[in-house]
Amino acid sequence: MTSRREGDEVARESDEVADTGADAGTGDIADRYEPAAVEARWYPWWESRGYFRADASSAKKPFSISMPPPNVTGSLHWGHGLTMTLQDILTRMKRMDGFNTLWLPGTDHASIAVHVILERQLAAEGKTKEDLGRDAFLTRAWQWKEESGGTIIRQLKRLGASCDWSRERFTMDPGLSGSVREAFVRLWEEGLIYRDDYIVNWCPRCQTVLSDLEVEREERDAEFVYIKYGPVTLGTVRPETKLGDTGLAVHPKDKRYKHLVGQTLEVPSIDGTISVRVVADEAVDPDFGTGVIKVTPGHDPVDFEIGRRHGLPVRTVIGFDGKMTAAAGKYAGLDRFETRKRIVEDMKALGLIDHIEPYRHAVGVCYRCKTVVEPLVSKQWYVQVKPLAQTAIKAVREGRIKIVPRGATKTYYHWMENIRPWCISRQLWWGHRIPAWYCENDGSVHVSRTDLASCPTCGGSVRQDPDVLDTWFSSGLWPFSTLGWPDTTPDLETFYPTSVLVTAPDILFFWVCRMAMLGTHFMRDVPFRHVYLHVIVRDAEGQKMSKSKGNVADPLEVMGKYGTDAFRFTLAALAAQGRDIRISEDRIEGYRNFANKLWNASRLVLTNLDGYVPAKAKRTAPSLAEQWIESRLAVAVASVRDHLRRYRFNDAASAVYQFVWHELCDWYLEMAKLSLYRAATPAERNRAQHTLVTVLETALRLLHPFMPFITEEIWQRLPHQGDSIMIAPYPRPRRGAVHADAEREMGSVMALITAIRNIRGEMRIAPGVTLAATVRPGPEHVKAFEDAGRIIESLARAQLRVDAGAMRPPNSALAVVGASEVYVDLTGVVDLAAERQRLAKEIARASEQIAFLEGKLARPEFVTRAPAEVVERERERLAEQRGVHDKLVASLGWIDDGAC
């Protein structure tokens, strides 16, 4: 039944490389767990044996996850650590549970992020990307990708991520580029992609347009400048745009300015006058400022809309470089912010400034380089996402996509319902080039699946649109482009829709919504059945972890210091739903200690297996302690499964932690030692060995998704079935394994042991002293205390006499466990005055409880309206408290007598 050959082979091989105390075999195991060598050993072995690979032709039920592709620029940070750990836990759990499991990995080309990095590099060499030219820049970008793209992959492997590397994808590999082109062309054919002259968010540093989502808001101090504007005065924070004004706007119901609406005013300005038409528009807030706004359709999104509604001309005075254009007259060529200062000075000189107020407001900045975004009108490519959003909303409403936690659903609806056209062209080089060609002869536009060399209509020469697509366009196709779409591949048929998307809530709109839209549109089925949005990792001060802020301990260092398993377990244990998590080294250290605890528990088992014959064990009935630990294990198994099913990773981690440490180690191992070291019969020892092995082996399987390395290491040394723990079955609660009787009886035994230890502690009796204790068991405890007599004696360090007719001897302390009493002989070991004080305190506490319960039970409405079992429970508690109280009073009296 045991098969240890494979593990031993690997262990031998790795030992030559990594020097460690953790030798294979059971004879000599280090008393501290050394993770480094263990971790290095197993991953390559798992991979080489193909355990990570999914099989499209398998008859098993599929379970699939598309890994949110990290950027090729990336190094593993805490956020990756968390998200990848959670995905790996689900993947490993489902794989063990018999699913045909695919976790598909990959990386993202991250066009704008790569541009920022490369342009910074070039700047250091005193060059610009234009100096290089497009082709050379792309060569360099590919080089960068080849060099740094592997980093994150290596780090994922170190984390233990059990992805199917044979299916690894990159958003710009040939297959995915094909998917992108197909998607673009189809949307064009469906009339959902179009070009438009529209006001866009322009980053003058990146020299590209940005989508609304790529603009971040930053609070800045500014001046609110009140300008005299002909017959009116109005306030603005952007006086430099006055040069581009083509209108004034007021609210339609604003009586103050009604007489002006429709007029064209010649307003005195810097160079002579400017001509503006006054319009009435709902967008104006009559209560803000003076209730009049200047309309600059060329440089403000609101003004652009107003201008469109009223036919005001667009006048562009700021260029793509952030400098004033020729249309700005004497300011031409000047930086936009410099112009702002100058124009205010100039207007002051001309007496055009009424007054200036300080003003704090939010300005839009580029999410990559933080440059203030300039709204500009230009021709861009758009997706009309409204109809796609409708189907995506429906998918969630009908429950075909379930978002966890629930709260995010509302955010999803809100964004989707108010969605605006998606600007998808970017004036960048690194990315998927827009598959559109312009005929230089007749000016026609052609969107094509294949590259065009000449105009399909007139045969004239064509040039391709120079722009590339928003990175998120390809990301939005990820769940099906990675599986071979648009071809109908076996992978696509088997693994789509994916089972769950695990990601952070900050890319809900960027990514999750886009996938939901594009997935439902192209595949006519949801891209994922569940979306689990996990928390965001922050540092101890609550700051978002970010390398640029330098507030992060490098997760790779932490993994090295405490071990990958401890790192993973910490992240899982902190991943509660709802609140962001703060990482702290103390916590990781705690779980490192947990790994060590498990290691040492295993050491105890492994070093006591001599003579173990599994087949014989089944002929011996389990003891009370054995029934108890088996029952607790079954409860833990059910609990972990249930929590994982609901994505409650922290609860799952806590359940397995509590079981291993506080039930298995703290109690059962101590009890089992008696059967190992001082067994009454060989059968008793053999049975204990059997219980230890099976319980530990099951616990390891239960823990494996969280701590893959240490569990494999120990499992291989234990008797086991199969080649690797990672393909062994995930534990299921065995039918009939929960013994309510055993749990209740062991509960009493444990309470008795704690009570005796308590007396020892309270009375400062040295741990080495063996106490003499007499137990008068209550009727329901007779059997338990008989059965577990030796356990009680050993764990409480007492000589025990169980006697149903026992009377309390003189000079004894009393402890009450339900209907049972235990008398501990105090002769010569106790300070009776202190004991008296303690008793007095406890009597007071008991009286308080009694008064509280009596008050509760005396209220008629409680007795009549509360559920019967609640009332009954309170009655029992009251009776119990009265008993305790009386016993304590008796004890106090007894001590008085004894002291006199």
Add this chain to the structure above:
RNA sequence: GGGCGGAUAGCUCAGCUGGGAGAGCGCAGCCCUUACAAGGCUGAGGUCGCAGGUUCGAUCCCUGCUCCGCCUACCA
């Protein structure tokens, strides 16, 4: 401006459908007991943000308030 979330032990946080307040770390005392001092045993410590309401009963549900976060937005 709109939306969402949080306020529970010294610290960091659990507490899922209302019915005896929990964990980890830290702290105090005792112990190197032949798996583990990265450990064991025992213990102290909480008006569950404030004020109302619903209920027999509220940390949990409702209302208001205070203080923190986060997301989102075309108040120039």
